[in-house]
Amino acid sequence: MKPLLSAILAIALLAWPSARAAAPDPANSPAPGTPAPSPDDPVVAQGNGFVIRRSAMDQVLATAKAEDPKGQLPPDADVHVINQLIEIQLVLQKATDAEKADGQKNAAERIAAIAKSLGATEFDHRLQVTRMTAADLQLMLSQEMTAQASLTRQLGIQATDADAKKFFDDHPGAFDQPATAHVRELLLLTTSDFSTSAAPPLPAATIQAKHQQILDLYKRVQAGEDFAALAKQYNEDPISKETGGELYFLKDQMGFGDLAFSMKPNQVSDVLTDEDGYRIFKLIEIIPPRKGDFAALDDRLKAMLIGKQKRTLAPAYLNQLQQAANVQILDADLKAKVAAAEAQAAENAKAQAAYLARQAAAAANTPPASPPKS
Numbered sequence: 001m002k003p004l005l006s007a008i009l010a011i012a013l014l015a016w017p018s019a020r021a022a023a024p025d026p027a028n029s030p031a032p033g034t035p036a037p038s039p040d041d042p043v044v045a046q047g048n049g050f051v052i053r054r055s056a057m058d059q060v061l062a063t064a065k066a067e068d069p070k071g072q073l074p075p076d077a078d079v080h081v082i083n084q085l086i087e088i089q090l091v092l093q094k095a096t097d098a099e100k101a102d103g104q105k106n107a108a109e110r111i112a113a114i115a116k117s118l119g120a121t122e123f124d125h126r127l128q129v130t131r132m133t134a135a136d137l138q139l140m141l142s143q144e145m146t147a148q149a150s151l152t153r154q155l156g157i158q159a160t161d162a163d164a165k166k167f168f169d170d171h172p173g174a175f176d177q178p179a180t181a182h183v184r185e186l187l188l189l190t191t192s193d194f195s196t197s198a199a200p201p202l203p204a205a206t207i208q209a210k211h212q213q214i215l216d217l218y219k220r221v222q223a224g225e226d227f228a229a230l231a232k233q234y235n236e237d238p239i240s241k242e243t244g245g246e247l248y249f250l251k252d253q254m255g256f257g258d259l260a261f262s263m264k265p266n267q268v269s270d271v272l273t274d275e276d277g278y279r280i281f282k283l284i285e286i287i288p289p290r291k292g293d294f295a296a297l298d299d300r301l302k303a304m305l306i307g308k309q310k311r312t313l314a315p316a317y318l319n320q321l322q323q324a325a326n327v328q329i330l331d332a333d334l335k336a337k338v339a340a341a342e343a344q345a346a347e348n349a350k351a352q353a354a355y356l357a358r359q360a361a362a363a364a365n366t367p368p369a370s371p372p373k374s
Contacts, residue, residue, distance in 0.1 A: 044334055045082055047325035050089040054331075057081050079341045082334060088147045090321040095150035103146030107138055110145075122238045155317060157309045164301035168294045175292030181260035182284040184227050184245040187237040188214050190277040214278035218271050227268070227282045236277070246284075256281065 045052040060081045065073050095103075111134065115123040127134060152158075168175065188210040192200050201207065217234060221227055231245030240247050249257040259269060263283040272279050294301075329335035 042331070044331040045086055045327065045329050047086065047090065047322070047327040049093055049325070052082065052085050052089070056085055060085070076337070076341055078334060079337050082329070082338065086322065086327055087318050088144055090318065090325055090327075091147040091151045091154065092143060093325075094154055094321075095146050096153075099150045099153070100142075100146050102149060103142040103144075104138070106145045107141035110141055111137055117242065118238050119242045122241075151314060152306055152310060155310060155313045157306050157313065159302040159305040159309075161298060161302075163305055164298050165294060167301055167305060168292070168297065173292075175297055177290040177292065178250055179261075179289045180287040181249045181251070181257065181263075182287055183247050183249065183256075183260050184231055184282045184284060185237060185240055185247055185279055186214075186217060186221075186227070186231045186235045186245055186281075187240075187279040188234070188277050189236045191275065211278055214271055214280065218268075218280055221268055221280065221282070237279075248287075261286065 041053045041055045043051045044054050044057060057078060061073060061077060118126070127137070190202050190207045190210055192202060202210075213234075217230055220230065228244035232241070235241045235245045237245070249255070249260045251257050251261045256272075259272075260281065260283055263269065263281070265283055265285050267283050269281040272281070329338055
């Protein structure tokens with residue numbers, strides 16, 4: 001089960017989503033019989049103990065669409081979404097009370113971190129844009145975090161410190177940190193939507209006023225005023241506003257990495273213009289490259305190893321849960337697309353197995369290399 005929903009929710013909240021990802025109605029229980037579908041919000045899938053309505057799918061798809069720079073989704077996006085909404089509900093049914101409590105706690109911490117990074121005003125505004133309340137977000141994140149943790153337990157997966165250390169030692173240099181530029185920025189937006197290049201610009205008079213404002217701020221910085229204080233007051237980048245404009249760039253990072261590495265500590269850039277607006281940077285420091293520290297990576301490595309095992313073991317297990325729960329796709333078009341996707345996946349697996357068999361046979365029939373002539 002891929003962590004689709006939490007990724008969409010957390011990242012999209014930081015990058016301006018247009019719709020919320022709704023979990024199925026937690027109060028429904030279709031047995032015996034299915035709840036009467038609303039004409040405006042029909043049930044598209046059901047299983048023993050849960051239903052999933054059209055609104056749940058539409059909201060996840062709309063949020064994912066908002067994440068794409070071109071506002072597009074792959075043709076099979078709805079298949080992935082319905083499958084994962086179903087999987088979350090199936091796994092939740094076997095979650096323990098302790099796992100549910102941890103899921104609620106972890107979701108609350110995640111939401112608090114997002115709210116802190118955005119600032120309270122911006123966070124509330126984005127919830128309003130998505131027609132989502134903080135309670136909606138808490139429910140959705142807690143359900144998926146609970147499902148992810150519970151699935152790990154249900155599959156009997158674990159990763160020890162020794163497992164993580166072995167992986168770390170087997171991949172020397174893979175976890176080293178490259179040099180990083182630590183900067184402050186001061187951005188004045190000239191677009192109506194920071195998250196997409198397709199958003200219309202602000203009115204010309206507003207843009208002209210902001211251009212004059214950034215020039216005035218640049219003069220104040222050059223005159224010795226505190227850059228962090230000015231960024232805290234005027235910076236309109238929601239990601240960095242609450243931290244006084246702090247950002248980090250790698251040298252080859254698209255955007256401003258090369259510029260940051262060309263500067264000296266405490267140097268201020270010229271006024272820069274791009275599709276977002278007008279901005280200036282101040283280099284705080286260049287953080288030198290660092291060797292990977294296993295102690296700092298231990299938990300992340302264990303999570304990665306668990307994820308790898310989960311990807312291997314989960315499909316068969318989730319298929320068993322679906323069969324036991326008598327999962328049905330009720331929407332005819334969606335049912336056909338799911339069936340076609342499953343048939344294609346089976347065909348791909350068959351072709352892959354045949355390819356690997358041919359490779360193995362070829363290797364077995366290859367004569368050993370002749371020894372070099374003296």
